[in-house]
Amino acid sequence: MKSATLKRTNPQTSTAPCRSSLACIVAIAVAAFCAQTVAYADIFDDFTDGNDTASPTWTHSDVGLGGVQTYDASGQNYHLSATVGGYGFSYLGSFVDPASDFMISCDVLSWGAGGQKFGIYARATGINTFLGVSGYHFSYEPDNGQVLIRRMTSANQAGSNRASTTYFLDNSKQYHFVFWGSGSYLEGDIYEIGGGGTPVVRLTATDTVYTTGLSGVLGFGLGANTDFTIDNFLMVIPEPATSSLLLLGFLAGWPVLRRRAGSK
Ligand SMILES: [Ca+2]
Numbered sequence: 001m002k003s004a005t006l007k008r009t010n011p012q013t014s015t016a017p018c019r020s021s022l023a024c025i026v027a028i029a030v031a032a033f034c035a036q037t038v039a040y041a042d043i044f045d046d047f048t049d050g051n052d053t054a055s056p057t058w059t060h061s062d063v064g065l066g067g068v069q070t071y072d073a074s075g076q077n078y079h080l081s082a083t084v085g086g087y088g089f090s091y092l093g094s095f096v097d098p099a100s101d102f103m104i105s106c107d108v109l110s111w112g113a114g115g116q117k118f119g120i121y122a123r124a125t126g127i128n129t130f131l132g133v134s135g136y137h138f139s140y141e142p143d144n145g146q147v148l149i150r151r152m153t154s155a156n157q158a159g160s161n162r163a164s165t166t167y168f169l170d171n172s173k174q175y176h177f178v179f180w181g182s183g184s185y186l187e188g189d190i191y192e193i194g195g196g197g198t199p200v201v202r203l204t205a206t207d208t209v210y211t212t213g214l215s216g217v218l219g220f221g222l223g224a225n226t227d228f229t230i231d232n233f234l235m236v237i238p239e240p241a242t243s244s245l246l247l248l249g250f251l252a253g254w255p256v257l258r259r260r261a262g263s264k
């Protein structure tokens with residue numbers, strides 16, 4: 001298990017260089033956002049540097065459940081995979097900064113089959129404690145198409161599905177996941193990249209149990225390996241001002257503005 005120090009990339013502006021038009025869109029948007037607000041963190045990672053150890057530093061969570069966890073950014077995206085360990089689960093997560101209110105998004109480029117649940121994780125606590133991770137998981141399960149917003153308690157030993165639906169992602173396509181939290185309000189959206197501005201999934205829920213914690217991605221499988229690849233991870237801590245809401249609306253719609261990502 002890696003236990004890297006959490007580091008805020010920059011409290012005022014994104015340090016992500018404009019390596020692509022996509023990065024520029026996000027950087028410009030975040031800069032515009034930050035021009036309207038003060039000292040709100042943002043994180044953007046397109047993994048162009050081929051690592052998860054810097055800019056930003058990700059903290060791994062695999063909490064001693066056994067299996068083999070792989071966190072691979074060498075392909076300029078983030079491939080997370082885990083095999084089933086001695087407790088009958090596969091599990092891994094990776095996290096950046098904490099937030100209370102949040103907007104977290106990422107592209108989901110590819111994923112394995114089976115009974116795994118992977119997706120965005122918010123307000124996480126206990127990530128380095130055995131059977132300790134708690135927070136909110138906006139997840140997709142390939143074998144049954146279940147999309148969930150789940151309150152996960154103590155590595156899913158307990159919890160509650162706060163919203164769920166069924167939608168089968170097409171594994172010949174790529175998707176953009178967005179998870180929002182404002183106070184007790186939670187919303188998870190899935191957009192098809194290149195598929196227009198209407199989400200293919202929108203879940204909303206309210207829950208008051210977890211109020212702050214780390215933002216990241218997480219997957220686990222009961223008797224099944226975890227295997228998914230993301231890119232263009234973005235976390236923005238919003239301020240409840242009109243300008244911020246307009247920006248976040250823009251960011252949520254940004255799959256419309258770009259073509260499908262080129263590589264899996
Ligand atoms: Ca990338």
Ligand SMILES: [Ca+2]
Binds near residue numbers: 047051052
């Ligand atoms: Ca990096």
